[in-house]
Amino acid sequence: MINYHQPLYRPPAEANSIIIQATLGCSYNKCSFCTMYESKNFVIRKLEDVFSDIDKISKYYNDSNKLFLADGDALSLSTEHLIKIIDYAYLKFPKLRRVSLYASAFNLYDKSLDELKLLRSKGLTLIYYGIESGSFDILKKIQKPISNKKMIDGLNKAYEANLKISATVILGLAGKKYSKEHITASANLINQVNITYLSTLQLMLEPHTKQKFIKNFKDEFQELNEKEMLEEQIEFISLLNPLNKVIFRSNHVSNILPLAGTLPKDKNRLLEELSFVIKKIF
Ligand code: SF4
Known part of the structure; x- marks a missing residue:
């Protein structure tokens, strides 16, 4: 199985989802009330490492239909990078129907409407x-x-x-x-x-x-x-x-x-x- 970089957080509604860390930490990490990722430096994980995690977990949970991309704001990734991960996940989990992630208000504002439409067409849902x-x-x-x-x-x-x-x-x-x-x-x-x-x-x-x-x-x-x-x-x-x-x-x-x-x-x-x-x- 995969070794998650701790601490790992997910929304309560993702309790039954596969979790893959596309990034580590939060790209912003400055909100004064939030300590979730204070122990982590923000890292964009290499695609090969993310794919390797997907390979490993899909061997055991091949019929999973929900995926959550951690950590704190995976929408900070470039659209191109995110699409590669989403495409690969849909390939490895044939029953996948929902892909979700955390986004900060800054991340969402930074994405263009066309980028968001493209991500939706690739299977990002929530x-x-x-x-x-x-x-x-x-x-x-x-x-x-x-x-x-x-x-x-x-x-x-x-x-x-x-x-x-x-x-x-x-x-x-x-x-x-x-x-x-x-x-x-x-x-x-x-x-x-x-x-x-x-x-x-x-x-x-x-x-x-x-x-x-x-x-x-x-x-x-x-x-x-x-x-x-x-x-x-x-x-x-x-x-x-x-x-x-x-x-x-x-x-x-x-x-x-x-x-x-x-x-x-x-x-x-x-x-x-x-x-x-x-x-x-x-
Ligand atoms: S953007 Fe979210 S995860 Fe990052 S520091 Fe603020 S509340 Fe925490």
């Missing part, structure tokens, strides 16, 4: 994308400065290319003082784009990054408690009016209350569940 916040001011504070315009441009291109997007927003990311700005801007952004899946995570800071993270808020950052997280969730869901049907999940290990539904159909039910839990527990 992109996991961290919105984190719709507020540019908050994104600057967390060291992921990308404008709304660029995020909307990237997400619209993906939609036009018929790629599914699974996006995440981080509750508690802006602390108490900027909570309203964070939630309003995040909902506004989502209401302007077409995505397939939406999840909320809760901010979880590792002790060794906390100080640095807070410093960027000029020490105005106060963490939300569990009740405030749920209230932020209520505020967020109540502001969502997506353009298309969105499958909503809040099932990450960080979430104190798992939620699942389809928006806008289940909006009231989700809000009722949240209000019920707040009333019962706090």
Whole structure:
């Protein structure tokens, strides 16, 4: 079997997928809340090594139908390089029907519509994308400065290319003082784009990054408690009016209350569940 370069991460929905590391680490690796790839330098793995991993794993799991390309932002690869990997994977896994990867907002913005269409035609189907916040001011504070315009441009291109997007927003990311700005801007952004899946995570800071993270808020950052997280969730869901049907999940290990539904159909039910839990527990 293959030796993965640890640590290895994948989205919860890829639990049953084959995982191949096309890159190691994250090409950006500067977001102040994220420690996932802090121990790795970004590396584009040689094609021969990626092919060798595909060869090895396809011997045992030849009938796999889902593939996730790790690590942190495989969409940072050139389109040509990525197509070689996707082509080879479809050759070696004859039943493959879904190929997904993580992309940063920067990666998606950098790809042209034609490149995304080409990747879709080759069999890339789903992109996991961290919105984190719709507020540019908050994104600057967390060291992921990308404008709304660029995020909307990237997400619209993906939609036009018929790629599914699974996006995440981080509750508690802006602390108490900027909570309203964070939630309003995040909902506004989502209401302007077409995505397939939406999840909320809760901010979880590792002790060794906390100080640095807070410093960027000029020490105005106060963490939300569990009740405030749920209230932020209520505020967020109540502001969502997506353009298309969105499958909503809040099932990450960080979430104190798992939620699942389809928006806008289940909006009231989700809000009722949240209000019920707040009333019962706090
Ligand atoms: S782009 Fe994603 S993986 Fe990279 S540092 Fe930011 S949150 Fe972490």
